[in-house]
Amino acid sequence: MIFDVNAWYGRWPFQQLNVDTPALLKKKLIKAGITSCALSSTDAVLVSDPDIWNTRLFSEVRGDSFFLPVPVFNPCLFSWERMLEEYQKCGVRAVRFLPGYHSYTLSDIRSIRAVERVYALGMLPLIQIRLEDERSQHLLMKVSPPSVDEVIAFAKRIEAVIVVLAASFFDACRIGIETKNVFVDISYCERMNLLASMVRSIPVSRILFGSHAAFFYPESAVLKLLRAELDKNSKELIGHITADSLFTTVSKGG
Amino acid sequence: MGIIDVHAHPSLDDDPFGMMKEMLRVAGWFEVEKICLLGDVLRFGGNPLPWQIRAINNLTIALVKEWPDHLVGFCHLNPLHDKRFITEELERCILKEGFSGVKLEIAVNAADARNDFLMEEIEKLDTVLVHHAWDTSIIGNRAHQSDPEDIALLAHRFPKVRILMAHITSASQRGTLAIKDCLNVWTDTSGGQPVAGTVEYAVSILGAERVLYGSDIPGRDFSAQIGKIKGARLRASEKKLIFRDNAKTLFRLQ
Numbered sequence: 465m466i467f468d469v470n471a472w473y474g475r476w477p478f479q480q481l482n483v484d485t486p487a488l489l490k491k492k493l494i495k496a497g498i499t500s501c502a503l504s505s506t507d508a509v510l511v512s513d514p515d516i517w518n519t520r521l522f523s524e525v526r527g528d529s530f531f532l533p534v535p536v537f538n539p540c541l542f543s544w545e546r547m548l549e550e551y552q553k554c555g556v557r558a559v560r561f562l563p564g565y566h567s568y569t570l571s572d573i574r575s576i577r578a579v580e581r582v583y584a585l586g587m588l589p590l591i592q593i594r595l596e597d598e599r600s601q602h603l604l605m606k607v608s609p610p611s612v613d614e615v616i617a618f619a620k621r622i623e624a625v626i627v628v629l630a631a632s633f634f635d636a637c638r639i640g641i642e643t644k645n646v647f648v649d650i651s652y653c654e655r656m657n658l659l660a661s662m663v664r665s666i667p668v669s670r671i672l673f674g675s676h677a678a679f680f681y682p683e684s685a686v687l688k689l690l691r692a693e694l695d696k697n698s699k700e701l702i703g704h705i706t707a708d709s710l711f712t713t714v715s716k717g718g
Numbered sequence: 719m720g721i722i723d724v725h726a727h728p729s730l731d732d733d734p735f736g737m738m739k740e741m742l743r744v745a746g747w748f749e750v751e752k753i754c755l756l757g758d759v760l761r762f763g764g765n766p767l768p769w770q771i772r773a774i775n776n777l778t779i780a781l782v783k784e785w786p787d788h789l790v791g792f793c794h795l796n797p798l799h800d801k802r803f804i805t806e807e808l809e810r811c812i813l814k815e816g817f818s819g820v821k822l823e824i825a826v827n828a829a830d831a832r833n834d835f836l837m838e839e840i841e842k843l844d845t846v847l848v849h850h851a852w853d854t855s856i857i858g859n860r861a862h863q864s865d866p867e868d869i870a871l872l873a874h875r876f877p878k879v880r881i882l883m884a885h886i887t888s889a890s891q892r893g894t895l896a897i898k899d900c901l902n903v904w905t906d907t908s909g910g911q912p913v914a915g916t917v918e919y920a921v922s923i924l925g926a927e928r929v930l931y932g933s934d935i936p937g938r939d940f941s942a943q944i945g946k947i948k949g950a951r952l953r954a955s956e957k958k959l960i961f962r963d964n965a966k967t968l969f970r971l972q
Contacts, residue, residue: 480915496949597911599856600888652911656936657744677914684912684945691747691941 466498466686467704469590470630470651470674474506474517476595478602481506483678486524486531496682497690498675499704500530502590502711504560508536509595515547522554532711534558534590538566539578548578548585557711558588558628564607565595570618583625588711591615593632594652595679612636619643626710630674634658640666647710649674650688650702659692659702668698672707719958720751721944722965725848725884725908725932728781730758730773738781741935742788748940752971754932755781756821756848757794764824764862766796768803775807779815790969791817792848796825797833804836812843818969819846819882828864829871837876846880846969848906852888866893873900880968882930885909886920887946894923904968907960908932912942917950917960926956930964 473489475481483489486503493501503525508517518535525531535551537559538544551559559582561575568574570591579589594609601607610618612635619627619639626645629636631652639646648666651674655661662671673689675682689703723745729737745753755778762770774794782791793811795804811817820840826832828849840847851869854860860868866889873881881903886894887910897903905928907917920929933943947960965971 479913482915597913600853600890600910600913601856603855654911654937654939654942656741656939658939658941676911679914681912681914681945681949683949684942687748687941687945687948688939693744693747 465500465700465704466673466689467707468493468498468501468675468677468682468685469628469672469707470592470649470676471501471503472506472595472676472678473503474508476506476679477510478596478605479679481678486521486528489678490528490530493675493677493682496675496677497686498682500532501675502532502534502558504534504536506595509562509565513541514538532557534560536560536562537578537582538562539574540566540568544578545581548581548587552585552587556587558590560590560592560630562592562595564593564609570610570614575618576621579622579625579627588626588628590628590630592630593636595631597652612639615639615646616642619646628672628710631676634662637662637665640670646670647672647706651676651680651685657693658688659694663694663698668694668701669706671702672710673703719749719962721749721931721961722752722754722971723750723933723935723940724754724882724930724965724969725906726753726755726935727937728755728758728777729936730761730777734777734781735784737936738785738789742785744940745788748944750940752788752790752965753935754790754792754818754848754965754969756792759794759821759823765798766794766825768796768799771796771799771803771807775811778817779811782815782817790971791815792819792821793817794821794823795836797822797830797836798825801835805839808839808843812845817845818971819848821848823850824859824862824864827861828868833872837872837879841876841879846882848882848884851883851885851893853890853893856888866896869903870896870900873897873903877902880904882906882968884932885934886929887911887913887916890916891919894920898923904928904930904964906930906932907946908943909934909938912946912949914949917946918952921950921952921956921960926952926959927964929960930968931961
Protein backbone atom coordinates (compact mmCIF):
# COMPACT_ATOMS: atom_id res chain seq x y z
CA MET A 465 0.00 0.00 0.00
CA ILE A 466 1.19 3.49 -0.79
CA PHE A 467 -0.42 6.69 0.49
CA ASP A 468 0.69 9.77 -1.44
CA VAL A 469 0.75 12.94 0.71
CA ASN A 470 1.54 15.23 -2.21
CA ALA A 471 -0.86 14.82 -5.14
CA TRP A 472 -2.41 17.47 -7.39
CA TYR A 473 -4.89 17.66 -10.21
CA GLY A 474 -6.23 20.47 -12.36
CA ARG A 475 -4.63 22.92 -14.74
CA TRP A 476 -1.37 24.81 -14.44
CA PRO A 477 -0.36 27.67 -16.74
CA PHE A 478 3.25 26.53 -17.10
CA GLN A 479 2.82 22.80 -17.64
CA GLN A 480 0.36 20.62 -19.48
CA LEU A 481 -0.67 18.33 -16.64
CA ASN A 482 -3.02 16.14 -18.68
CA VAL A 483 -5.07 15.30 -15.59
CA ASP A 484 -7.78 17.85 -15.01
CA THR A 485 -10.12 15.50 -13.16
CA PRO A 486 -9.57 13.34 -10.06
CA ALA A 487 -10.66 10.31 -12.07
CA LEU A 488 -7.81 10.75 -14.55
CA LEU A 489 -5.30 11.21 -11.76
CA LYS A 490 -6.59 8.16 -9.92
CA LYS A 491 -6.09 6.03 -13.01
CA LYS A 492 -2.52 7.30 -13.36
CA LEU A 493 -1.66 6.79 -9.69
CA ILE A 494 -3.13 3.31 -9.50
CA LYS A 495 -1.17 2.30 -12.58
CA ALA A 496 1.99 3.51 -10.83
CA GLY A 497 1.16 1.49 -7.68
CA ILE A 498 -0.27 4.20 -5.42
CA THR A 499 -3.33 3.18 -3.42
CA SER A 500 -4.61 6.50 -2.01
CA CYS A 501 -3.61 10.13 -1.87
CA ALA A 502 -4.00 13.53 -0.22
CA LEU A 503 -5.25 15.58 -3.15
CA SER A 504 -5.26 19.33 -3.78
CA SER A 505 -6.39 21.43 -6.70
CA THR A 506 -3.79 23.32 -8.75
CA ASP A 507 -6.53 25.71 -9.85
CA ALA A 508 -6.97 26.83 -6.24
CA VAL A 509 -3.40 28.11 -5.95
CA LEU A 510 -3.49 31.24 -8.10
CA VAL A 511 -7.00 32.54 -7.45
CA SER A 512 -7.80 34.95 -4.64
CA ASP A 513 -10.53 32.71 -3.21
CA PRO A 514 -9.15 29.16 -3.19
CA ASP A 515 -12.49 27.85 -1.94
CA ILE A 516 -13.97 28.24 -5.42
CA TRP A 517 -11.81 25.26 -6.37
CA ASN A 518 -11.59 23.62 -2.95
CA THR A 519 -15.36 23.25 -2.94
CA ARG A 520 -15.24 21.67 -6.36
CA LEU A 521 -12.54 19.27 -5.13
CA PHE A 522 -14.71 18.20 -2.15
CA SER A 523 -17.61 17.60 -4.47
CA GLU A 524 -15.63 15.69 -7.09
CA VAL A 525 -14.04 13.19 -4.69
CA ARG A 526 -16.94 12.76 -2.26
CA GLY A 527 -17.51 9.09 -1.49
CA ASP A 528 -14.25 7.94 -3.09
CA SER A 529 -11.94 6.60 -0.38
CA PHE A 530 -8.98 6.76 -2.74
CA PHE A 531 -8.88 10.50 -2.14
CA LEU A 532 -8.36 12.56 0.97
CA PRO A 533 -9.20 16.10 -0.17
CA VAL A 534 -6.81 18.77 1.09
CA PRO A 535 -7.92 22.37 0.56
CA VAL A 536 -5.43 24.99 -0.52
CA PHE A 537 -5.42 27.53 2.29
CA ASN A 538 -4.27 31.15 2.42
CA PRO A 539 -3.86 32.54 5.95
CA CYS A 540 -3.54 36.07 4.56
CA LEU A 541 -7.24 36.13 3.72
CA PHE A 542 -9.28 38.22 6.14
CA SER A 543 -11.75 35.39 6.69
CA TRP A 544 -9.17 32.64 7.30
CA GLU A 545 -10.50 31.52 10.68
CA ARG A 546 -14.02 31.11 9.39
CA MET A 547 -12.70 29.13 6.44
CA LEU A 548 -10.88 26.73 8.75
CA GLU A 549 -14.01 26.20 10.81
CA GLU A 550 -15.90 25.38 7.61
CA TYR A 551 -13.25 22.84 6.63
CA GLN A 552 -13.49 21.23 10.02
CA LYS A 553 -17.27 20.95 9.69
CA CYS A 554 -16.78 19.29 6.31
CA GLY A 555 -14.53 16.65 7.90
CA VAL A 556 -11.33 17.91 6.29
CA ARG A 557 -8.28 16.18 7.79
CA ALA A 558 -5.46 18.29 6.38
CA VAL A 559 -4.94 21.79 5.03
CA ARG A 560 -2.27 22.86 2.54
CA PHE A 561 -0.23 26.06 3.03
CA LEU A 562 1.73 27.56 0.11
CA PRO A 563 3.80 30.40 1.61
CA GLY A 564 5.67 31.22 -1.61
CA TYR A 565 2.54 31.45 -3.73
CA HIS A 566 0.57 33.50 -1.23
CA SER A 567 3.35 35.93 -0.32
CA TYR A 568 3.92 35.28 3.34
CA THR A 569 6.81 33.73 5.21
CA LEU A 570 6.89 31.07 7.87
CA SER A 571 8.25 33.63 10.32
CA ASP A 572 5.11 35.71 9.75
CA ILE A 573 2.86 35.66 12.81
CA ARG A 574 -0.05 34.82 10.51
CA SER A 575 1.63 31.51 9.64
CA ILE A 576 2.18 30.64 13.26
CA ARG A 577 -1.38 31.49 14.29
CA ALA A 578 -2.96 29.72 11.35
CA VAL A 579 -0.90 26.54 11.69
CA GLU A 580 -1.66 26.37 15.40
CA ARG A 581 -5.35 26.93 14.70
CA VAL A 582 -5.42 24.23 12.01
CA TYR A 583 -3.91 21.77 14.44
CA ALA A 584 -6.18 22.81 17.30
CA LEU A 585 -9.16 22.12 15.05
CA GLY A 586 -7.91 18.57 14.52
CA MET A 587 -6.45 19.02 11.05
CA LEU A 588 -2.93 18.41 9.82
CA PRO A 589 -0.98 21.39 8.40
CA LEU A 590 0.87 20.54 5.16
CA ILE A 591 3.47 23.12 4.17
CA GLN A 592 4.05 23.03 0.42
CA ILE A 593 7.61 24.22 -0.04
CA ARG A 594 7.38 24.49 -3.83
CA LEU A 595 5.29 23.50 -6.81
CA GLU A 596 8.02 23.99 -9.41
CA ASP A 597 11.79 23.77 -9.23
CA GLU A 598 13.14 27.32 -9.06
CA ARG A 599 15.48 26.47 -11.94
CA SER A 600 12.55 25.88 -14.26
CA GLN A 601 10.09 28.56 -13.24
CA HIS A 602 8.67 30.95 -15.80
CA LEU A 603 10.55 34.26 -16.04
CA LEU A 604 7.53 36.17 -14.78
CA MET A 605 6.61 33.67 -12.08
CA LYS A 606 9.57 33.48 -9.75
CA VAL A 607 8.41 32.03 -6.47
CA SER A 608 10.93 31.64 -3.69
CA PRO A 609 10.49 28.69 -1.33
CA PRO A 610 10.95 29.00 2.42
CA SER A 611 14.58 28.27 3.30
CA VAL A 612 15.56 25.29 5.43
CA ASP A 613 16.62 27.67 8.21
CA GLU A 614 13.22 29.37 8.06
CA VAL A 615 11.47 26.01 8.34
CA ILE A 616 13.61 25.01 11.32
CA ALA A 617 12.96 28.30 13.13
CA PHE A 618 9.25 27.96 12.36
CA ALA A 619 9.11 24.37 13.63
CA LYS A 620 10.80 25.37 16.85
CA ARG A 621 8.22 28.10 17.46
CA ILE A 622 5.38 25.60 17.12
CA GLU A 623 6.90 22.60 18.85
CA ALA A 624 3.57 21.23 20.00
CA VAL A 625 2.26 21.13 16.44
CA ILE A 626 3.03 18.41 13.90
CA VAL A 627 3.58 19.65 10.37
CA VAL A 628 4.22 17.88 7.08
CA LEU A 629 6.69 19.43 4.66
CA ALA A 630 5.95 18.63 1.04
CA ALA A 631 8.36 19.05 -1.88
CA SER A 632 11.52 19.98 -0.03
CA PHE A 633 14.94 19.23 -1.47
CA PHE A 634 17.34 16.70 0.04
CA ASP A 635 18.99 19.40 2.18
CA ALA A 636 15.79 19.53 4.21
CA CYS A 637 16.94 16.29 5.82
CA ARG A 638 18.78 18.34 8.41
CA ILE A 639 15.37 19.43 9.59
CA GLY A 640 15.15 15.89 10.89
CA ILE A 641 18.12 16.45 13.14
CA GLU A 642 17.15 19.89 14.37
CA THR A 643 13.41 19.43 14.92
CA LYS A 644 11.09 16.79 16.31
CA ASN A 645 7.73 17.83 14.91
CA VAL A 646 8.38 17.95 11.15
CA PHE A 647 7.70 15.15 8.67
CA VAL A 648 9.07 15.35 5.11
CA ASP A 649 7.96 13.79 1.85
CA ILE A 650 10.29 12.30 -0.76
CA SER A 651 8.86 13.88 -3.91
CA TYR A 652 11.60 16.46 -4.48
CA CYS A 653 14.45 14.67 -2.70
CA GLU A 654 17.02 13.08 -4.92
CA ARG A 655 20.51 11.64 -4.76
CA MET A 656 22.12 8.29 -5.31
CA ASN A 657 20.52 5.58 -3.16
CA LEU A 658 18.13 8.21 -1.85
CA LEU A 659 16.23 6.67 1.03
CA ALA A 660 19.26 4.92 2.49
CA SER A 661 20.91 8.37 2.52
CA MET A 662 17.86 10.09 3.99
CA VAL A 663 17.50 7.76 6.95
CA ARG A 664 21.01 8.66 8.02
CA SER A 665 19.74 12.18 8.76
CA ILE A 666 16.08 11.85 9.53
CA PRO A 667 14.30 9.02 11.35
CA VAL A 668 12.49 6.70 8.98
CA SER A 669 9.33 7.32 10.98
CA ARG A 670 9.33 10.94 9.81
CA ILE A 671 9.67 10.27 6.09
CA LEU A 672 6.51 10.13 3.98
CA PHE A 673 5.76 9.04 0.46
CA GLY A 674 4.91 11.91 -1.88
CA SER A 675 4.88 11.82 -5.67
CA HIS A 676 4.04 15.43 -6.58
CA ALA A 677 1.88 14.03 -9.37
CA ALA A 678 0.50 15.34 -11.65
CA PHE A 679 3.42 17.75 -11.88
CA PHE A 680 5.79 14.75 -11.79
CA TYR A 681 5.69 11.23 -13.14
CA PRO A 682 4.49 9.28 -10.07
CA GLU A 683 6.59 6.30 -11.17
CA SER A 684 9.70 8.20 -10.06
CA ALA A 685 8.64 8.40 -6.42
CA VAL A 686 7.36 4.82 -6.50
CA LEU A 687 10.77 3.62 -7.69
CA LYS A 688 12.45 5.66 -4.94
CA LEU A 689 10.45 3.69 -2.41
CA LEU A 690 10.25 0.22 -3.93
CA ARG A 691 13.92 -0.01 -4.93
CA ALA A 692 15.17 1.57 -1.70
CA GLU A 693 17.82 -0.24 0.27
CA LEU A 694 15.60 -0.48 3.32
CA ASP A 695 13.89 -3.35 5.10
CA LYS A 696 10.24 -4.12 4.46
CA ASN A 697 9.05 -2.47 7.67
CA SER A 698 10.81 0.80 6.85
CA LYS A 699 9.31 0.83 3.38
CA GLU A 700 5.86 0.27 4.83
CA LEU A 701 6.37 3.06 7.34
CA ILE A 702 7.28 5.46 4.56
CA GLY A 703 4.74 4.04 2.15
CA HIS A 704 1.66 4.39 4.30
CA ILE A 705 1.85 3.49 8.00
CA THR A 706 3.21 6.83 9.24
CA ALA A 707 0.86 8.82 7.02
CA ASP A 708 -2.15 6.71 8.01
CA SER A 709 -1.34 7.33 11.63
CA LEU A 710 -0.70 11.07 11.18
CA PHE A 711 -3.86 11.79 9.27
CA THR A 712 -5.94 9.77 11.72
CA THR A 713 -4.34 10.78 15.02
CA VAL A 714 -4.40 14.49 14.36
CA SER A 715 -8.06 14.47 13.40
CA LYS A 716 -8.83 12.72 16.67
CA GLY A 717 -7.19 15.56 18.56
CA GLY A 718 -3.62 14.29 18.81
CA MET B 719 16.68 -5.30 -21.15
CA GLY B 720 19.90 -3.72 -19.88
CA ILE B 721 19.66 0.05 -19.65
CA ILE B 722 22.46 2.34 -20.84
CA ASP B 723 22.81 5.51 -18.78
CA VAL B 724 24.43 8.16 -20.97
CA HIS B 725 25.00 10.79 -18.31
CA ALA B 726 26.90 10.10 -15.09
CA HIS B 727 29.82 11.64 -13.27
CA PRO B 728 32.58 10.07 -11.19
CA SER B 729 34.02 11.95 -8.24
CA LEU B 730 37.60 12.94 -7.45
CA ASP B 731 36.73 12.75 -3.76
CA ASP B 732 38.77 10.67 -1.33
CA ASP B 733 37.51 7.33 -2.56
CA PRO B 734 36.54 7.53 -6.24
CA PHE B 735 36.74 3.77 -6.71
CA GLY B 736 34.55 3.13 -3.69
CA MET B 737 32.02 5.63 -5.00
CA MET B 738 32.00 3.99 -8.43
CA LYS B 739 31.62 0.56 -6.89
CA GLU B 740 28.61 1.85 -5.00
CA MET B 741 27.19 3.45 -8.15
CA LEU B 742 27.47 0.16 -10.03
CA ARG B 743 25.91 -1.72 -7.13
CA VAL B 744 22.91 0.59 -7.11
CA ALA B 745 22.77 0.51 -10.93
CA GLY B 746 22.25 -3.23 -10.73
CA TRP B 747 18.94 -2.80 -8.89
CA PHE B 748 17.65 -0.83 -11.86
CA GLU B 749 19.03 -3.08 -14.62
CA VAL B 750 21.45 -0.36 -15.68
CA GLU B 751 24.06 -2.33 -17.59
CA LYS B 752 26.36 0.40 -18.86
CA ILE B 753 27.15 3.90 -17.57
CA CYS B 754 28.71 6.69 -19.61
CA LEU B 755 31.20 8.55 -17.43
CA LEU B 756 31.47 12.19 -18.44
CA GLY B 757 34.14 13.13 -15.91
CA ASP B 758 34.06 15.04 -12.66
CA VAL B 759 33.59 18.13 -14.80
CA LEU B 760 32.88 20.80 -12.23
CA ARG B 761 35.41 19.63 -9.66
CA PHE B 762 37.69 22.61 -10.40
CA GLY B 763 35.00 25.09 -11.42
CA GLY B 764 33.79 26.05 -14.88
CA ASN B 765 37.16 26.88 -16.43
CA PRO B 766 39.58 24.09 -15.47
CA LEU B 767 43.32 24.35 -16.12
CA PRO B 768 45.20 21.79 -18.25
CA TRP B 769 46.49 19.85 -15.24
CA GLN B 770 42.97 19.74 -13.86
CA ILE B 771 41.62 18.42 -17.17
CA ARG B 772 44.28 15.71 -17.05
CA ALA B 773 43.31 14.80 -13.49
CA ILE B 774 39.64 14.54 -14.47
CA ASN B 775 40.44 12.35 -17.49
CA ASN B 776 42.99 10.27 -15.57
CA LEU B 777 40.26 9.28 -13.18
CA THR B 778 37.85 8.37 -15.96
CA ILE B 779 40.56 6.27 -17.65
CA ALA B 780 41.35 4.46 -14.41
CA LEU B 781 37.70 3.73 -13.66
CA VAL B 782 36.97 2.46 -17.16
CA LYS B 783 40.01 0.17 -16.92
CA GLU B 784 38.67 -1.21 -13.64
CA TRP B 785 35.15 -1.84 -14.96
CA PRO B 786 35.50 -2.10 -18.76
CA ASP B 787 32.27 -4.04 -19.21
CA HIS B 788 30.15 -1.48 -17.40
CA LEU B 789 31.74 1.94 -17.94
CA VAL B 790 32.09 3.98 -21.11
CA GLY B 791 34.57 6.84 -20.99
CA PHE B 792 34.25 10.41 -22.25
CA CYS B 793 37.05 12.95 -22.51
CA HIS B 794 36.45 16.24 -20.75
CA LEU B 795 38.07 19.26 -22.41
CA ASN B 796 38.23 23.03 -22.16
CA PRO B 797 38.06 24.66 -25.64
CA LEU B 798 40.06 27.63 -24.34
CA HIS B 799 43.20 25.54 -23.94
CA ASP B 800 46.20 25.43 -26.19
CA LYS B 801 45.59 23.51 -29.43
CA ARG B 802 48.48 21.17 -28.75
CA PHE B 803 47.14 20.24 -25.34
CA ILE B 804 43.69 19.60 -26.78
CA THR B 805 45.11 17.41 -29.53
CA GLU B 806 47.25 15.43 -27.09
CA GLU B 807 44.34 14.87 -24.73
CA LEU B 808 42.08 13.76 -27.58
CA GLU B 809 44.72 11.32 -28.79
CA ARG B 810 45.19 9.99 -25.28
CA CYS B 811 41.51 9.53 -24.48
CA ILE B 812 39.82 8.83 -27.81
CA LEU B 813 42.50 7.05 -29.83
CA LYS B 814 44.53 5.33 -27.12
CA GLU B 815 41.89 4.62 -24.48
CA GLY B 816 38.97 4.17 -26.85
CA PHE B 817 36.65 6.72 -25.23
CA SER B 818 33.31 7.23 -26.95
CA GLY B 819 33.21 11.01 -27.10
CA VAL B 820 34.05 14.42 -25.70
CA LYS B 821 32.22 16.24 -22.91
CA LEU B 822 32.02 20.02 -22.78
CA GLU B 823 30.56 21.86 -19.84
CA ILE B 824 30.55 25.61 -19.19
CA ALA B 825 34.01 26.94 -20.08
CA VAL B 826 32.53 28.80 -23.07
CA ASN B 827 29.12 29.09 -24.65
CA ALA B 828 28.51 26.48 -27.37
CA ALA B 829 28.03 29.15 -30.03
CA ASP B 830 31.40 30.74 -29.30
CA ALA B 831 33.87 30.55 -32.21
CA ARG B 832 36.59 29.52 -29.77
CA ASN B 833 35.07 26.04 -29.93
CA ASP B 834 35.97 25.73 -33.60
CA PHE B 835 39.36 24.07 -33.34
CA LEU B 836 38.07 21.45 -30.96
CA MET B 837 35.00 20.87 -33.12
CA GLU B 838 37.20 20.34 -36.17
CA GLU B 839 39.22 17.79 -34.24
CA ILE B 840 36.08 16.01 -33.08
CA GLU B 841 34.89 15.89 -36.68
CA LYS B 842 38.21 14.41 -37.82
CA LEU B 843 37.99 11.73 -35.15
CA ASP B 844 34.36 11.04 -36.05
CA THR B 845 33.40 10.92 -32.39
CA VAL B 846 30.47 12.35 -30.40
CA LEU B 847 30.23 15.63 -28.50
CA VAL B 848 28.16 15.61 -25.31
CA HIS B 849 27.39 19.22 -24.41
CA HIS B 850 25.81 20.61 -21.27
CA ALA B 851 22.78 22.87 -21.85
CA TRP B 852 20.32 24.70 -19.65
CA ASP B 853 17.80 27.49 -20.03
CA THR B 854 19.90 30.59 -19.36
CA SER B 855 16.87 32.84 -19.22
CA ILE B 856 16.48 31.22 -15.80
CA ILE B 857 20.01 30.66 -14.58
CA GLY B 858 21.85 33.44 -16.48
CA ASN B 859 25.59 33.38 -17.28
CA ARG B 860 25.13 32.84 -21.02
CA ALA B 861 28.78 33.70 -21.68
CA HIS B 862 29.56 30.29 -20.23
CA GLN B 863 26.30 28.37 -19.98
CA SER B 864 24.71 27.21 -23.25
CA ASP B 865 21.08 27.42 -24.27
CA PRO B 866 19.62 24.82 -26.62
CA GLU B 867 19.66 27.58 -29.25
CA ASP B 868 23.44 27.81 -28.84
CA ILE B 869 23.69 24.05 -29.35
CA ALA B 870 21.61 24.46 -32.49
CA LEU B 871 23.98 27.15 -33.80
CA LEU B 872 26.95 24.90 -33.12
CA ALA B 873 25.22 21.99 -34.84
CA HIS B 874 24.48 24.08 -37.93
CA ARG B 875 28.13 25.11 -38.19
CA PHE B 876 29.37 21.54 -37.74
CA PRO B 877 26.71 19.40 -39.38
CA LYS B 878 28.96 16.34 -39.53
CA VAL B 879 29.54 16.25 -35.77
CA ARG B 880 27.07 14.19 -33.78
CA ILE B 881 26.05 16.19 -30.70
CA LEU B 882 24.23 14.94 -27.64
CA MET B 883 22.62 17.90 -25.86
CA ALA B 884 22.19 17.18 -22.15
CA HIS B 885 19.22 17.90 -19.90
CA ILE B 886 16.04 18.06 -21.96
CA THR B 887 14.02 18.81 -18.81
CA SER B 888 15.71 22.18 -18.51
CA ALA B 889 15.50 22.81 -22.24
CA SER B 890 11.77 22.26 -22.00
CA GLN B 891 9.57 22.90 -25.01
CA ARG B 892 11.45 25.95 -26.28
CA GLY B 893 14.76 24.12 -26.28
CA THR B 894 13.31 21.04 -27.88
CA LEU B 895 11.97 23.15 -30.71
CA ALA B 896 15.37 24.82 -31.08
CA ILE B 897 17.12 21.56 -31.95
CA LYS B 898 14.25 20.05 -33.92
CA ASP B 899 15.76 20.72 -37.34
CA CYS B 900 19.31 19.82 -36.33
CA LEU B 901 19.39 16.19 -37.32
CA ASN B 902 22.91 15.85 -35.92
CA VAL B 903 21.63 16.66 -32.43
CA TRP B 904 20.25 14.13 -29.96
CA THR B 905 19.19 14.89 -26.40
CA ASP B 906 19.27 13.14 -23.04
CA THR B 907 16.71 13.05 -20.26
CA SER B 908 19.22 13.51 -17.46
CA GLY B 909 18.94 15.89 -14.56
CA GLY B 910 16.13 18.04 -13.34
CA GLN B 911 13.05 16.79 -11.59
CA PRO B 912 10.83 14.13 -13.21
CA VAL B 913 8.51 16.72 -14.74
CA ALA B 914 5.57 14.92 -16.33
CA GLY B 915 5.15 15.29 -20.07
CA THR B 916 8.76 16.24 -20.81
CA VAL B 917 9.76 12.95 -22.40
CA GLU B 918 6.57 12.60 -24.44
CA TYR B 919 7.00 16.12 -25.76
CA ALA B 920 10.62 15.50 -26.75
CA VAL B 921 9.62 12.31 -28.55
CA SER B 922 6.73 14.04 -30.33
CA ILE B 923 9.06 16.75 -31.68
CA LEU B 924 12.33 14.90 -32.22
CA GLY B 925 11.23 11.30 -32.60
CA ALA B 926 12.13 8.54 -30.14
CA GLU B 927 15.35 7.88 -32.10
CA ARG B 928 16.83 11.18 -30.91
CA VAL B 929 16.10 10.86 -27.17
CA LEU B 930 18.46 8.97 -24.82
CA TYR B 931 18.07 8.06 -21.18
CA GLY B 932 20.54 9.62 -18.73
CA SER B 933 20.49 10.21 -14.98
CA ASP B 934 23.19 12.73 -13.94
CA ILE B 935 23.98 10.45 -11.03
CA PRO B 936 25.33 10.79 -8.29
CA GLY B 937 23.65 14.18 -7.79
CA ARG B 938 20.52 12.49 -9.08
CA ASP B 939 19.26 8.94 -8.62
CA PHE B 940 18.38 6.16 -11.04
CA SER B 941 14.95 5.87 -9.41
CA ALA B 942 13.60 9.33 -10.24
CA GLN B 943 15.31 9.49 -13.62
CA ILE B 944 14.28 6.04 -14.83
CA GLY B 945 10.78 6.79 -13.56
CA LYS B 946 10.57 9.56 -16.19
CA ILE B 947 10.82 7.02 -19.00
CA LYS B 948 8.79 4.30 -17.31
CA GLY B 949 6.03 6.79 -16.55
CA ALA B 950 5.95 8.39 -19.99
CA ARG B 951 3.02 7.61 -22.27
CA LEU B 952 5.12 5.96 -24.95
CA ARG B 953 5.16 2.63 -26.73
CA ALA B 954 7.41 -0.12 -25.34
CA SER B 955 9.45 0.03 -28.55
CA GLU B 956 10.07 3.77 -28.02
CA LYS B 957 11.13 3.21 -24.42
CA LYS B 958 13.57 0.55 -25.57
CA LEU B 959 15.13 3.01 -28.00
CA ILE B 960 15.47 5.62 -25.26
CA PHE B 961 16.76 3.26 -22.59
CA ARG B 962 19.28 1.42 -24.73
CA ASP B 963 19.24 1.20 -28.50
CA ASN B 964 19.85 4.87 -29.30
CA ALA B 965 22.94 4.94 -27.07
CA LYS B 966 24.32 1.83 -28.74
CA THR B 967 23.85 3.42 -32.15
CA LEU B 968 25.07 6.91 -31.32
CA PHE B 969 28.17 5.80 -29.41
CA ARG B 970 28.73 2.68 -31.55
CA LEU B 971 28.79 0.49 -28.46
CA GLN B 972 29.20 -3.27 -28.68
